[in-house]
Amino acid sequence: MSFFKRLKDKFAGKPTEEEKELQDLDQTESSEEDKKPAEKEEKSTLPEAKPKEEPKDDFDFDDGLISIEEFEEIESQKLGAKFRQGLEKSRENFQEQLNNLIARYRTVDEDFFEALEEMLITADVGFNTVMELVDELRTEAQRRNIKETEDLKEVIVEKIVEIYQQEDDNSEVMNLEDGRLNVILMVGVNGVGKTTTIGKLAHRYKAEGKKVMLAAGDTFRAGAINQLKVWGERVGVDVISQSEGSDPAAVMYDAINAAKHQGVDILICDTAGRLQNKANLMNELEKMKRVIGRAVPDAPHEVLLCLDATTGQNALSQARNFKDVTNVTGIVLTKLDGTAKGGIVLAIRNELHIPVKYVGLGEQLDDLQPFDPESYVYGLFADMIEQTVEEHQEEAAETTENDGDTPDEQK
Numbered sequence: 001m002s003f004f005k006r007l008k009d010k011f012a013g014k015p016t017e018e019e020k021e022l023q024d025l026d027q028t029e030s031s032e033e034d035k036k037p038a039e040k041e042e043k044s045t046l047p048e049a050k051p052k053e054e055p056k057d058d059f060d061f062d063d064g065l066i067s068i069e070e071f072e073e074i075e076s077q078k079l080g081a082k083f084r085q086g087l088e089k090s091r092e093n094f095q096e097q098l099n100n101l102i103a104r105y106r107t108v109d110e111d112f113f114e115a116l117e118e119m120l121i122t123a124d125v126g127f128n129t130v131m132e133l134v135d136e137l138r139t140e141a142q143r144r145n146i147k148e149t150e151d152l153k154e155v156i157v158e159k160i161v162e163i164y165q166q167e168d169d170n171s172e173v174m175n176l177e178d179g180r181l182n183v184i185l186m187v188g189v190n191g192v193g194k195t196t197t198i199g200k201l202a203h204r205y206k207a208e209g210k211k212v213m214l215a216a217g218d219t220f221r222a223g224a225i226n227q228l229k230v231w232g233e234r235v236g237v238d239v240i241s242q243s244e245g246s247d248p249a250a251v252m253y254d255a256i257n258a259a260k261h262q263g264v265d266i267l268i269c270d271t272a273g274r275l276q277n278k279a280n281l282m283n284e285l286e287k288m289k290r291v292i293g294r295a296v297p298d299a300p301h302e303v304l305l306c307l308d309a310t311t312g313q314n315a316l317s318q319a320r321n322f323k324d325v326t327n328v329t330g331i332v333l334t335k336l337d338g339t340a341k342g343g344i345v346l347a348i349r350n351e352l353h354i355p356v357k358y359v360g361l362g363e364q365l366d367d368l369q370p371f372d373p374e375s376y377v378y379g380l381f382a383d384m385i386e387q388t389v390e391e392h393q394e395e396a397a398e399t400t401e402n403d404g405d406t407p408d409e410q411k
C-alpha cells in the first residue's frame with residue numbers, strides 16, 4: 001500500500017489536520033451504517049490539488065511566507081495536476097484496460113500475464129520492455145505470494161517506475177551551467193513540435209531568470225522563420241534570423257556571436273525538419289555542430305530530439321535514424337496529451353537508452369514539463385491510485401473499529 005499512498009500524498013496532497021479529523025469522525029459514524037455508494041464515488045474522484053496544511057500552533061505567526069517544504073509540496077501538487085490533465089486520454093485507456101483485465105482474470109496466472117503483455121504492447125510500451133516488466137511481475141507475484149490480480153495493481157505501477165529508473169544516471173537533468181553560454185540544438189522531423197517546444201523552453205528558462213536567445217535555423221521556409229519570431233515576441237526574447245534559403249550554419253554563427261555579445265545564458269537553435277536522406281541530414285547537422293563547437297567549446301551542450309507521441313512506433317524509428325546520424329542527448333516527447341498510448345515513454349527509455357528530458361502535455365506555454373517517472377505514473381493511474389488508497393484506509397479503519405468494539409475472537 002505504501003507506494004500508492006506515497007504517490008497520492010505527493011501529487012494529490014496530504015489531508016489537512018481538519019480533513020483528517022473529519023475523516024476519522026466520518027469513519028466512526030459510518031462504520032455501523034451501510035456506506036452510501038454515492039458518497040464513496042464522490043470521494044474517489046476528488047480533485048487534485050488540495051490546500052496546504054494548517055501551520056502548527058507553535059509556529060503560528062503570519063509573515064506571509066511559506067517554508068521550503070510547503071513550497072515544494074505545492075510545486076509537486078501542481079506537477080501532479082499537470083500530468084494528470086495531460087495524460088487524461090492515456091489514463092482513461094490504461095485504467096479501463098487494467099480494470100477490465102483484473103475483472104476478467106481474477107487469479108494471478110499465466111493467462112492473466114499474457115493478456116497483460118498484450119495490453120501493454122498495444123499501449124506502445126515496446127515489446128522488450130513489456131517482456132522485462134511482466135517477467136519481473138511474475139517473480140514478484142511469486143515472491144510475495146500474490147494470488148489475486150486485484151492485489152497486483154500496485155506492484156504493476158511500482159515496476160513501471162523501477163523499469164524506468166533502472167538506467168537512472170541522472171541523465172534527465174539538462175546539461176546547463178551558470179556562467180557560460182549554453183547552446184541547445186533542437187532536431188526532429190517536420191511537425192513534431194520543435195518550434196513550439198523552443199517557445200515553451202524559452203518561456204521556462206526566462207521565468208527562471210535566464211537570458212535566453214533563439215536562432216532561426218529552419219531556413220527552409222519563410223513561414224518557419226516567422227513562426228519562431230512570433231514565439232520570440234510572445235515570450236520576450238531575441239530571435240536571430242536570416243532570409244529564407246540561407247545556410248543554417250551561417251545563422252548559427254551569427255546567433256552565437258550575438259549571444260556572446262549580449263551575455264546570453266541559453267541559446268536555443270531551431271533546425272529544419274524536412275525529411276532528407278540520411279547523408280544530407282548528417283552533413284547539415286554536423287556542419288551546424290561544427291560551427292557551434294568552434295565558437296563555444298563543448299557546445300552544443302544538448303541535442304534534443306523532438307518526437308511526436310501520437311505517432312507511436314514511427315517515433316521510435318525516427319529516433320533510431322537520428323541516433324545513427326548524430327549524438328542525441330535527450331528526447332522531448334510532445335503531444336502526450338493527444339494520445340491514449342502514453343506507454344511510448346517507456347519504450348524510448350528502455351529501447352533507445354536516451355533519456356526523456358521533457359514532455360509536452362498541451363499547447364499552453366506551461367504545458368512543457370520536465371519528465372519524471374513518478375509524476376508520469378501518477379498521471380497514468382491517478383484515479384486508481386487514489387481509489388485504492390481510500391479503500392485500504394476504509395478497510396483499516398473498519399478493522400480497528402472491530403478490534404476495539406467487538407473482541408469476538410477473544411471470547
Ligand SMILES: Nc1nc2c(ncn2[C@@H]2O[C@H](COP(=O)(O)OP(=O)(O)O)[C@@H](O)[C@H]2O)c(=O)[nH]1
Nearest residue numbers: 190191192193194195196334335360361362363
Ligand atoms: N496538443 C499538443 N500540441 C502540440 C504540442 N507540441 C506541439 N504541438 C503542436 O504541433 C504542431 C506542430 O508544431 P511545430 O512546433 O510547428 O512543429 P515543428 O515543425 O517540429 O517545428 C503545432 O500545431 C503545435 O501547436 C503538445 O505538447 N501538445
Ligand SMILES: [Mg+2]
Nearest residue numbers: 194195218224
Ligand atoms: Mg518548426
